[in-house]
Amino acid sequence: MRIVSLLPSATEIVYALGLGDQLHGVTHQCDFPENALTKPILVKPFIITNGLTSLEIDQVVSARLASGQPIYHVDQEGLIQANPDLILTQKICDVCAVSFDQVQKLEGIVNNNTKVLSLDVHSFDDMLSNIIEVGTVAGVENVANLLVVSMKKRLALMKKTVSELDYKPRVICIEWLDPLMVGGHWIPELVHLAGGVDCIGERGQPSKTITWDEFQQARPDFVLVMPCGFDTKQGKDHLADLMYRRGWDSLPGVDMNKVCVLDGNSYFSRSGPRLLDGLEIIFNIIHPDL
Incomplete structure (x- = not known):
């Protein structure tokens, strides 16, 4: 399977599932694990924030969103070359990552069999469910289940300590x-x-x-x-x-x-x-x- 991740957290899930070799495109923010830095960058920001205060960053981003302009540029040619079977994205925040609307507009330039999976997290359990979902779609459901079980064991130890x-x-x-x-x-x-x-x-x-x-x-x-x-x-x-x-x-x-x-x-x-x-x-x- 050929995977493109438009979300840093999705990139980390892909590597945690042992699917790094199947990853053919990431964002400028995908820096973990270190191997992610070797992948083609398909997403870059329109806004350069170096030297700006927190308020200035917020003002620039807000103005761009208010005018209907995207925060991120997606390399369409690079996406075509990546030829993904699976694109991982999200629809919770248009500031933190490529907006879902942008992704939907890109679907037509990729092959018709490409699956777009939106990983929308509101809770810790949602994150665990996303791991299972990505693993299932990518054909490594057993690996995903084992990873989630190990994470739940760590969480159980924390809960026991906190209960006391x-x-x-x-x-x-x-x-x-x-x-x-x-x-x-x-x-x-x-x-x-x-x-x-x-x-x-x-x-x-x-x-x-x-x-x-x-x-x-x-x-x-x-x-x-x-x-x-x-x-x-x-x-x-x-x-x-x-x-x-x-x-x-x-x-x-x-x-x-x-x-x-x-x-x-x-x-x-x-x-x-x-x-x-x-x-x-x-x-x-x-x-x-x-």
Whole structure:
């Protein structure tokens, strides 16, 4: 089977299932595992964000979407050459990855037998289901089942530990710094599974913009900064967008030095197998004595 992935999390699923040799096209963001960097890049951004503040990035993206312009360019010639039997995409967010509308418009330039599979994740279980679905379509259902079983065993150990906890700290997960956004979909669930309480985010619901007053009123014990698409260095570079706000120093999590900048790009933005690593990262941060 010839596979094209238009989604970094899908690329990680493909490799986790041992299908790397069947992958014939990826996006500019597909950097894990390292072998993904050797694949033809079929998707690149129209927007260059280097040097822009969080607010400037948001403004540029919002203006482009408002005018009906795509955020990403898809190499149609490269896609034709890839000649995929299976295209992996998503329809949850037009900012994080190629929009589903774009993909649908491309279907005509590929052969009529190409299957387009949308991997739409709102929860941890959805991610596990996606692994099974990709494995089934690609003919490696047994491998997918074994992978999911092993991940569920790790999750069961976490749940057992959490069930014995008396203290569940209040946590806020920052998905974007300006405008201020908190993580949604699977992020609040990860906090819950890690033995915390997400102050604002709602499990299974989209990420949402909040006011600074709402942030302050939440009084988080921990502030986890995981900007969408940013690694740890990029997150730290943009942290000033939070630190200079009124009342920042008086927040419980700040006062107790419990502000953590995480690799959002690797462990939280992508709804793939490494969400389990992200869950364990959150647990170790909010329960440092265990």
